[in-house]
Amino acid sequence: MSADTLATAKPAVELEGITKRFPGVVANHDIRITVDPGTVHAIVGENGAGKSTLMKILYGMQKPDEGTIRINGTEVGFRTPSDAIAAGIGMVHQHFMLADNLTVLENVILGAEPSKLGRLDIAAARARINDLAAGHGLRVDPDKLVEDLGVGDRQRVEILKVLYRGARILILDEPTAVLVPQEVEELFQNLRELKAEGLTVIFISHKLDEVLDIADAITVIRRGTTVASLPRGEVTSARQLAELMVGSELPTPETRESTVTERVAFEVRHLTMEAGGHHPIPKGTPVAAYAGQLRAEGKRLLLDEVAFEIHEGEILGIAGVEGNGQSELIEAIMGIRPAHGVISLAGRDISAWSTLRRREAGIGYIPEDRHRQGLLLEASLWENRVLGHQTRKPARRGIWVDRGASRRDTERIVKEYDVRTPGVDTLALALSGGNQQKLIVGREMSGAPTFLIAAHPTRGVDVGAQAAIWDHLRDARAAGLAVLLISADLDELIGLSDTIQVIYRGRLVAALDPSDITPERLGGYMTGAIAGTEET
Amino acid sequence: MPAGLNRALLTVAGAVVAIILAFAICSVAIVAAGGSPFDAFAAFFDFGASERAQSNSIAAFLNRAVPLFIAGLAVAVGFRMNLFNIGVEGQYRLAAICAAYVGSTFTAPAPIQITVIILVAAAVGGLYALIPAVMKVTRGVNEVISTIMLNYVAIALTSYLVRGPFAGERAAGQLTTTTPELPESGMFPNLNVVFDWFGLLPPTRQGGVWGFLLVAIVLGVGLWVVLERTRFGFTIKASGLNGPAALASGVDPKKMVVAAMVLSGGIAGLIGLPEILGDRGAFNSNFTAGLGFLGIAVALLGRNKPLGIAFAALLFAFLDRAQGAMQIADVPPSVITIIQGVIVLLVVVANEITGRVALRLEERRAAQQLGRNQPLEVAA
Numbered sequence: 001m002s003a004d005t006l007a008t009a010k011p012a013v014e015l016e017g018i019t020k021r022f023p024g025v026v027a028n029h030d031i032r033i034t035v036d037p038g039t040v041h042a043i044v045g046e047n048g049a050g051k052s053t054l055m056k057i058l059y060g061m062q063k064p065d066e067g068t069i070r071i072n073g074t075e076v077g078f079r080t081p082s083d084a085i086a087a088g089i090g091m092v093h094q095h096f097m098l099a100d101n102l103t104v105l106e107n108v109i110l111g112a113e114p115s116k117l118g119r120l121d122i123a124a125a126r127a128r129i130n131d132l133a134a135g136h137g138l139r140v141d142p143d144k145l146v147e148d149l150g151v152g153d154r155q156r157v158e159i160l161k162v163l164y165r166g167a168r169i170l171i172l173d174e175p176t177a178v179l180v181p182q183e184v185e186e187l188f189q190n191l192r193e194l195k196a197e198g199l200t201v202i203f204i205s206h207k208l209d210e211v212l213d214i215a216d217a218i219t220v221i222r223r224g225t226t227v228a229s230l231p232r233g234e235v236t237s238a239r240q241l242a243e244l245m246v247g248s249e250l251p252t253p254e255t256r257e258s259t260v261t262e263r264v265a266f267e268v269r270h271l272t273m274e275a276g277g278h279h280p281i282p283k284g285t286p287v288a289a290y291a292g293q294l295r296a297e298g299k300r301l302l303l304d305e306v307a308f309e310i311h312e313g314e315i316l317g318i319a320g321v322e323g324n325g326q327s328e329l330i331e332a333i334m335g336i337r338p339a340h341g342v343i344s345l346a347g348r349d350i351s352a353w354s355t356l357r358r359r360e361a362g363i364g365y366i367p368e369d370r371h372r373q374g375l376l377l378e379a380s381l382w383e384n385r386v387l388g389h390q391t392r393k394p395a396r397r398g399i400w401v402d403r404g405a406s407r408r409d410t411e412r413i414v415k416e417y418d419v420r421t422p423g424v425d426t427l428a429l430a431l432s433g434g435n436q437q438k439l440i441v442g443r444e445m446s447g448a449p450t451f452l453i454a455a456h457p458t459r460g461v462d463v464g465a466q467a468a469i470w471d472h473l474r475d476a477r478a479a480g481l482a483v484l485l486i487s488a489d490l491d492e493l494i495g496l497s498d499t500i501q502v503i504y505r506g507r508l509v510a511a512l513d514p515s516d517i518t519p520e521r522l523g524g525y526m527t528g529a530i531a532g533t534e535e536t
Numbered sequence: 537m538p539a540g541l542n543r544a545l546l547t548v549a550g551a552v553v554a555i556i557l558a559f560a561i562c563s564v565a566i567v568a569a570g571g572s573p574f575d576a577f578a579a580f581f582d583f584g585a586s587e588r589a590q591s592n593s594i595a596a597f598l599n600r601a602v603p604l605f606i607a608g609l610a611v612a613v614g615f616r617m618n619l620f621n622i623g624v625e626g627q628y629r630l631a632a633i634c635a636a637y638v639g640s641t642f643t644a645p646a647p648i649q650i651t652v653i654i655l656v657a658a659a660v661g662g663l664y665a666l667i668p669a670v671m672k673v674t675r676g677v678n679e680v681i682s683t684i685m686l687n688y689v690a691i692a693l694t695s696y697l698v699r700g701p702f703a704g705e706r707a708a709g710q711l712t713t714t715t716p717e718l719p720e721s722g723m724f725p726n727l728n729v730v731f732d733w734f735g736l737l738p739p740t741r742q743g744g745v746w747g748f749l750l751v752a753i754v755l756g757v758g759l760w761v762v763l764e765r766t767r768f769g770f771t772i773k774a775s776g777l778n779g780p781a782a783l784a785s786g787v788d789p790k791k792m793v794v795a796a797m798v799l800s801g802g803i804a805g806l807i808g809l810p811e812i813l814g815d816r817g818a819f820n821s822n823f824t825a826g827l828g829f830l831g832i833a834v835a836l837l838g839r840n841k842p843l844g845i846a847f848a849a850l851l852f853a854f855l856d857r858a859q860g861a862m863q864i865a866d867v868p869p870s871v872i873t874i875i876q877g878v879i880v881l882l883v884v885v886a887n888e889i890t891g892r893v894a895l896r897l898e899e900r901r902a903a904q905q906l907g908r909n910q911p912l913e914v915a916a
Contacts, residue, residue: 336783356786365784373784376777378895387774388785390767401770422902429895430902 010073012037012169012200013058018067020053028053029225031067035169035217040191040201042211045221045245051204054221055171058202059091060084071169090162094174096154098146105129105142108161132163137193151321152183156190169200176210177488180321181523188214206245208238220244245463259313260498264347265482266310266451271341273303273328273506278338287340302328303339304506310451310482315473317485317497317514321526325506326486327368330455333484334358334365345451359388364449366440368456368486370433374440377429381421382410384428385443392447413442418468434465441469445476452476455486470496490519504528543894547839550886555851558879565874571867579861580854587737593857594731595739601853602752602810603824607831608838608845609759610661610804614679615840616763617776617796623668623683624804625828626690631661632808633694633715636819637702639812640716649721654751654809661805662798664690669797673790679797687828698821714820724748724813746814755803760842772796804828833880839887852876 011034018031028050035041045051056062058069060078069076071087078084081091098107105122108129114121129142138156146154155175162170172191176184191201191214205211211218218235220228228244235241270287274294281290291305303325310316320326332339335355343351350358359365365388367373375384386395386406394405410424417438421431428436437457444452454473458466473496477483487493493500494514502510502525510525524530563573583593607624614621621627635657639649668686671677697703704716726744731737738744763769774782775792783789807827812819834852838844855876859869 334784354786354788355783356788359786367781367784372778372780374781376774376781378777379773383770383773386770387781390770390774390785390787396767399766399768401765401767403765426902427895427898430899 009037011035011070012072013041013202014068014070014073015054015058016068016070018054018057018064018069020057020062020064028057028064031221031224031226033219033226033229035200035202037072037200038195038198039216040195040203040214042203042205042215042218043221044204044206044208044211044218044241050224051221052173053224055091055173055202055204058084059089059171085165085167088166088168089171090165090167090169091171092155092158092162092173092175094177096158098154098157100147101145103143103145104140104149104157104160107146107157108142108164110161112165129160129164132160136163136197137190138163150183151178152186155179155183155187159190159194168198169202170194171202171204173204174206175203176205176207178322180526181520182527182529184210208241208245211241212238242463258498259478259480261312261314261480263312264309265312265314265345266484267308267342267344268333269307269342269344271303271306271329271332271339271343272301273325273332273337273339275300275302281340287342290340301506303332305341306503306506306508308501308508310484312450312480312482313477314498315477315483315485315496317487317493317500318503319487319490319493319500319512319522319526320503322488324503324526326455326503328506329503330365330368330453330484330486333453334363356391360391362448362450364444364447364452366437366444366452366454366457368459370436370440375428375436378427380425381414381419381428381431381439382407382424384439385410385413385424385446388443389447409446413439413446417442417472432462434461437461438465438468441472445472449481451482451484453484453486456488457485458487458489458492490522494519494522502526542897546890546894546897547844547887550890551837551883554882554886555879558875558882561878562871562875566867566871569868569871571865571871575865576862576867576871579865579867580858582858582861582865584861588740591731591737591739592741594736595742595745597850597853597857598749599742599746599810599814600856601849602746602749603807603827604830604834604852605752605846605849606755606803606807606810607827608834608849609756609842610800610807610828611831611835612838612840612842612845613759613763613772613796613800613803615776615835617772617792618779619793619796619800620680621665621668621683621797621800621804622680622832623665623686623690623828624800624807624831625826626683626687627661627664627801627804628807628828629694629823629825630664630690631657631805632812632823633697633702633819634660635805635809636715636718636812637697639718639722640704640818643719643721646721649719650724650813653718653722653813654806657805657809658802659805662802665797665801665804666794669794672797673793679793694819695821698819702819704818712821714818716818718812718817722813723817724751724810726814743815746810748810748814751806752810755806756842756846759803763842768795804831807831833876836880837883851879 013033013035015031015033018028020028031054033043043051043054053062057064060081060083063079069078071089076087099110102110105126109125114124116124126142132138133140138160140153140156140160146157149157159170175187179187194201203211203215212232212235215232217229217231218241219226220241222245270291272287272291281287288305291301294301306329308316318326318329328337331337333343335353335358341351342349345361345363350361371377376387386401389395390401394402394409396402407424413419414421414424419435419438419442421435431439441457457473458469461469473483485493485497494517497514500512500514500517501508502512502522504526512522521530566573566576583590607628610624611621635653638656639653643649644652664686668677668679668682671682672679698715699713702715703713706713724747727747727749728738728744730745731739763772771782771787771792774785775787775789779789808819808823811824830852834845834848837848837851838846855872859872862869862871
């Protein structure tokens with residue numbers, strides 16, 4: 001069964017004139033998409049273009065204000081996801097919705113348990129899952145605990161889950177965002193098998209190379225509406241798609257000439273964090289010996305003697321699959337979580353300092369999750385400007401918050417960083433993700449920091465904001481700022497960093513030169529497939 | 537700032553709708569209890585027949601509002617950073633008896649005498665609130681549990697103190713035990729002079745309108761300044777809105793828990809003083825109870841903002857005052873408790889709804905303004 005033979009069949013999904021007026025910066029407006037059965041149809045668009053809203057409408061999580069949805073030629077009106085599931089639509093969310101402490105089998109049948117005479121029929125479930133897994137090449141052990149699975153396996157469990165519920169149309173929301181290149185290839189292999197079985201896949205992404213690799217047809221969404229719908233054969237290059245997506249030239253994250261100086265701005269030695277709570281080191285034991293002792297006892301180390309230095313004007317990139325110690329590293333440096341070892345800023349040991357003192361000493365922090373750690377969503381922009389600077393000029397005047405100066409300085413950030421907002425009294429939640437992020441970047445660059453932690457600085461922001469944030473990072477680097485860059489976007493890492501270190505299971509396993517590394521090789525180090533060797 | 541004004545108007549509208557609805561629901565309860573809703577509502581505005589009775593009613597209304605207002609402030613300080621100080625009840629009772637006793641042990645010029653009493657009350661309340669705070673930051677004990685438990689300890693402790701170590705002389709025929717009387721210099725001057733300005737007769741019961749009203753107003757304004765204008769207030773707000781963000785911004789959550797709890801307890805310590813300094817001159821075994829729990833309702837109703845709490849306290853006091861008039865009108869006075877309960881419930885619901893509507897409007901407004909200012913990009 002190929003796409004061509006089915007081209008005349010009824011479309012699996014047909015969206016016509018979908019409009020959703022939504023209190024936000026982007027809504028859906030007159031969306032038209034036709035997805036042929038047995039194909040992989042990619043929907044691309046920058047973050048905030050309205051892809052997620054559209055998928056929520058298709059999956060019954062939101063009702064469109066106008067327009068019609070037809071599934072296999074029948075018009076439907078979904079009220080809840082259950083309606084969508086009943087119509088054969090399944091969704092694999094970007095953030096996995098699995099219960100860690102249950103097995104694969106339990107997760108798959110959760111909410112759709114087969115029963116025989118009122119009792120759970122595990123045998124039937126197992127048979128069905130094994131059938132599905134074998135039939136679609138989704139190899140997972142049904143009795144393994146989900147918490148022991150890697151990211152790629154978890155994704156397969158998610159796919160199994162929707163297949164188990166009888167889905168014939170699969171929506172995959174940014175499925176590759178959490179995968180390394182090797183895992184992406186495996187996923188695509190699975191998708192091809194699903195397609196061969198006659199299933200329809202709607203693949204949402206903004207990674208254009210991957211889209212070109214897997215899709216049979218591509219729809220581009222920009223600013224809430226469909227701007228183009230093309231069969232794969234008519235797309236010549238990723239660049240062409242990107243330009244449709246952003247409506248302008250595509251930026252690249254390349255740093256130009258090196259600005260690295262001799263002066264060490266920030267240094268970390270023997271940074272070690274144990275799992276299961278912080279315990280003080282016995283007096284007189286060096287950290288290295290203590291870490292060795294923990295290793296010998298078989299204890300898991302979240303950070304295992306991490307050591308690096310960053311010079312003024314240098315960007316050090318940390319590559320790694322999420323959950324290998326990046327968050328712990330950042331929180332240890334910021335003083336949010338206790339750790340052993342030495343952290344020094346401009347030659348001064350700051351490892352005993354409070355978070356506030358570290359910030360006052362010139363550490364800026366762009367957190368990985370801006371809603372969790374970076375913003376007060378229900379407070380105004382100027383109050384968000386004060387956050388983290390509450391003890392420093394211009395936000396502070398004695399015991400008071402200097403409202404006037406804070407407002408003025410927020411206006412400066414809004415102007416310099418191109419934050420699109422009606423005013424500085426607007427609540428932070430009214431801004432789009434990219435504008436929120438630009439505000440955070442502007443805030444963290446204020447007060448002349450000497451060292452900046454940038455964790456996923458362009459995650460979930462649109463291409464325009466991404467380019468602006470990269471420019472600000474480069475400018476600050478040229479002005480002598482030392483930057484620790486942590487990112488899941490390998491192009492961003494390779495493009496911006498002066499040096500790349502790979503973190504794997506809490507250890508820095510390789511130091512690489514970004515000028516001669518490919519994303520594929522980097523992926524090899526990140527998954528531990530290539531053993532850690534020092535190269536420069 | 538029109539956005540802020542919008543939000544405030546919405547909040548007020550929500551509260552008004554909730555209160556009207558509450559009265560409607562309570563009409564049903566009144567009918568069920570065999571009364572007439574119209575008689576009941578007439579009773580609310582029945583301040584008495586004689587001029588003197590009317591003055592007394594007004595005084596009773598204001599005198600009830602003052603401790604409720606202070607209790608609301610005490611609870612609100614904790615609520616602002618998602619800290620549930622349910623222990624206001626115990627904190628104020630313990631503070632009241634200690635302050636009354638210490639105040640009776642010496643005699644000094646009035647300003648000094650009263651200041652010392654106020655400071656003792658605040659210190660005792662604050663220290664008592666320090667216990668759950670320390671338990672929370674060192675051992676992670678949930679403050680709701682610990683403060684509720686400490687209420688029982690405080691209530692038992694005060695009954696012991698008023699009979700034992702802090703007991704004064706019991707007058708012949710008196711059933712209640714009491715702490716020694718405060719000296720004359722410990723009594724706060726009343727505000728009956730205000731009645732003269734309006735050409736009303738001065739109230740005679742309860743020692744007139746308590747002068748502590750002025751202290752409460754100063755406290756309310758002061759607390760507003762602290763919460764809305766100072767760095768400390770900002771860190772409280774940040775901790776309440778987003779704990780992890782506050783932590784990442786260098787706000788020490790442990791210090792904040794201790795500071796907010798002690799501030800809350802310190803304010804709670806003052807709840808009993810209007811009655812002691814304005815009327816009784818001592819703490820006795822039938823001292824007004826339950827103000828700490830009512831403070832939770834008042835703070836909820838007032839949305840944790842001093843001005844809102846003032847209105848909430850006045851509303852509750854207005855309803856409480858009518859209890860006597862209700863009985864005369866042949867309506868069960870417990871109807872008032874029902875009305876208060878229903879109002880709080882409905883206001884919490886209304887707050888949630890208006891809060892969401894306000895956020896929606898804000899988002900839409902931002903989207904509209906941006907939509908106007910920026911033309912859509914033309915396709916490539």
